[in-house]
Amino acid sequence: MLGEGIIKGMAVTARNFLGSYVSEERLTTIQYPEERQPLAEAVRQFPFLVFDGNDPMAGLRCVACQICEKECPPKCIYIEKSKDKKPDYIGKPQLYPATFDIDLSVCMSCQICVEVCPFDAIKMDTDFELSTSDRFGALLVDKHQLAKSNSHYHKIHPTEADEVDGRLAAEKAKAEAKAKADAEAKARAAAEAKAKAATPPVAPSAPAK
Amino acid sequence: MADSLDQIFVTLNHLLAGLAPAAWQPAVSAVISIAGIIGVFASLFAITTVLERKGLGRIQNRYGPNRVGPFGFLQPAADGIKALIKEDVVPRAADKIVHFFAPLMTVVPAFLLFAVLPIGRNMVLVDYDAGLLFFFAVGAATELSVFMAGWSSRNKYSLLGAMRAIAQMVSYEIPLILSAVTVVMIVGSLSLPKIVDAQAGFHSCGLANWFVFTPWGLAGFVLFMVAATAETNRSPFDLPEGESEIIAGYYIEYSGFKFALFFLGEYMGLFAISGLGITLFLGGWHAPFEFLEAFPSWFWFFAKLLTLIAGFIWIRGTLPRLRMDQLMNFAWKFMLPMALINIVSAGVWHFMPHGYERWLVGAALVLGPYVLLGRGLMEHRKLEKRTYRFAE
Numbered sequence: 001m002l003g004e005g006i007i008k009g010m011a012v013t014a015r016n017f018l019g020s021y022v023s024e025e026r027l028t029t030i031q032y033p034e035e036r037q038p039l040a041e042a043v044r045q046f047p048f049l050v051f052d053g054n055d056p057m058a059g060l061r062c063v064a065c066q067i068c069e070k071e072c073p074p075k076c077i078y079i080e081k082s083k084d085k086k087p088d089y090i091g092k093p094q095l096y097p098a099t100f101d102i103d104l105s106v107c108m109s110c111q112i113c114v115e116v117c118p119f120d121a122i123k124m125d126t127d128f129e130l131s132t133s134d135r136f137g138a139l140l141v142d143k144h145q146l147a148k149s150n151s152h153y154h155k156i157h158p159t160e161a162d163e164v165d166g167r168l169a170a171e172k173a174k175a176e177a178k179a180k181a182d183a184e185a186k187a188r189a190a191a192e193a194k195a196k197a198a199t200p201p202v203a204p205s206a207p208a209k
Numbered sequence: 210m211a212d213s214l215d216q217i218f219v220t221l222n223h224l225l226a227g228l229a230p231a232a233w234q235p236a237v238s239a240v241i242s243i244a245g246i247i248g249v250f251a252s253l254f255a256i257t258t259v260l261e262r263k264g265l266g267r268i269q270n271r272y273g274p275n276r277v278g279p280f281g282f283l284q285p286a287a288d289g290i291k292a293l294i295k296e297d298v299v300p301r302a303a304d305k306i307v308h309f310f311a312p313l314m315t316v317v318p319a320f321l322l323f324a325v326l327p328i329g330r331n332m333v334l335v336d337y338d339a340g341l342l343f344f345f346a347v348g349a350a351t352e353l354s355v356f357m358a359g360w361s362s363r364n365k366y367s368l369l370g371a372m373r374a375i376a377q378m379v380s381y382e383i384p385l386i387l388s389a390v391t392v393v394m395i396v397g398s399l400s401l402p403k404i405v406d407a408q409a410g411f412h413s414c415g416l417a418n419w420f421v422f423t424p425w426g427l428a429g430f431v432l433f434m435v436a437a438t439a440e441t442n443r444s445p446f447d448l449p450e451g452e453s454e455i456i457a458g459y460y461i462e463y464s465g466f467k468f469a470l471f472f473l474g475e476y477m478g479l480f481a482i483s484g485l486g487i488t489l490f491l492g493g494w495h496a497p498f499e500f501l502e503a504f505p506s507w508f509w510f511f512a513k514l515l516t517l518i519a520g521f522i523w524i525r526g527t528l529p530r531l532r533m534d535q536l537m538n539f540a541w542k543f544m545l546p547m548a549l550i551n552i553v554s555a556g557v558w559h560f561m562p563h564g565y566e567r568w569l570v571g572a573a574l575v576l577g578p579y580v581l582l583g584r585g586l587m588e589h590r591k592l593e594k595r596t597y598r599f600a601e
Contacts, residue, residue, distance in 0.1 A: 006527070009528065012527070017526075020270050028271075
């Protein structure tokens with residue numbers, strides 16, 4: 001008969017209306033500023049620069065290679081290379097960014113800068129409350145604001161950060177081993193040269209390097 | 210005590226008007242009444258918007274507004290301030306004068322409707338002999354305002370919305386008035402206070418002598434409320450707005466306070482037509498039971514009004530929007546014949562002798578057409594899986 005469906009539907013809505021007062025678990029709303037949903041580990045919002053150690057500027061992993069600047073689809077990154085060099089995590093002298101600006105209003109959170117970075121220097125942050133009341137200055141984020149410690153990275157993306165740390169440690173160990181091997185080889189060569197030098201020189205025109 | 214509470218607003222009005230010189234007293238008294246009506250119904254509008262949003266939220270298992278003020282009840286103040294300070298954008302191609310007057314044309318007639326509604330004992334602003342006629346004549350002016358808004362905006366969506374609104378309002382005006390005609394037939398008067406008086410008293414079984422407790426009255430009340438829903442463009446008959454189809458219909462080009470005025474006018478129309486439904490079928494300001502007559506008359510009017518509004522909100526939270534052809538089919542193939550048969554039913558009821566035969570015949574005259582017409586409406590409508598010819 002006409003109207004049966006309407007009655008059934010009204011019963012459903014009435015049940016939901018009354019039920020929302022009776023059982024709290026019906027209400028899926030999260031009262032946002034006071035209550036917060038735990039963020040998923042893969043959440044990404046806006047990039048930041050990772051630094052090791054305690055001094056943000058000295059420990060920056062970024063070597064100002066400008067790959068991210070070139071790859072950024074909306075072109076929101078601006079990098080100026082430094083004139084001098086500073087040692088990186090291995091100890092090799094590298095350039096560092098004299099300026100590293102990201103325009104917050106242009107960034108589209110695509111994570112391509114993170115994907116292309118060969119130095120694991122830029123990563124995505126999870127902070128999503130990025131609005132400001134200043135339209136111009138506050139939306140251009142410089143390297144002092146971008147620099148965040150490795151421990152912060154561990155806090156927001158633990159698995160990924162562990163993996164990156166492992167890789168970096170392995171690279172460092174490899175580099176150290178290589179350096180050690182090189183040094184040993186050098187020392188051996190030097191020792192041999194010394195030994196040769198000790199014996200009467202057969203060919204003095206070819207000294208050990 | 211009960212009597213003085215019942216007449217408190219009337220005596221207050223007399224006292225205040227008495228301060229004016231004698232020649233001005235009628236005018237002052239009228240102005241005080243008008244201010245009272247506007248104040249009361251505008252604040253009722255504010256409360257209704259919050260309650261509606263909270264109620265719809267609870268139906269959808271949400272909280273609804275709960276930030277501004279205690280339990281979110283100051284939300285309308287925040288909304289009002291926002292609407293006032295917003296930029297008023299008028300399209301360059303719009304007909305500026307008509308565009309400006311359209312929201313006024315919705316609000317002014319909507320407030321005029323309250324002039325003839327008896328909201329309590331001795332509480333009617335003007336007791337016209339043809340009050341019901343005045344109500345429908347002024348109420349029809351909202352159709353004009355809707356078309357003014359749709360036409361003057363120079364926007365295809367607003368024009369489409371206005372066309373839909375006109376088609377819908379004209380179609381539903383007929384069953385609305387025909388269902389009200391039954392009451393006029395029984396009472397023999399177009400005066401709304403007289404219609405209320407005709408529903409005074411109680412049956413011997415304790416039931417109030419309201420028209421809704423008769424077969425033709427129940428059918429008339431349901432028809433009236435359905436038509437009223439369509440007249441006030443409320444869900445499920447909110448095709449003129451149709452957010453998902455034509456964005457916002459006829460008020461797409463309205464912003465800021467003009468939009469708020471449309472909103473206000475819509476709700477005022479809703480209150481007024483619910484008030485008319487109460488007056489015609491639910492016994493006006495009379496109490497539902499004899500022992501409850503101690504409560505003041507205006508309390509009963511507003512209690513019934515809030516109940517009807519709650520019903521409207523419940524319906525809005527339940528039913529999806531109709532399609533245009535469903536809307537028209539329902540109006541012309543169901544509502545109109547039902548209303549016409551209901552007139553016959555009321556006539557038969559009036560002339561049959563009192564007794565259970567009258568109830569049987571009356572009920573048969575309502576239920577029979579309902580079942581048959583309902584079956585006719587559902588005919589050839591098999592629900593089956595939809596097949597798409599081009600997209601799959």
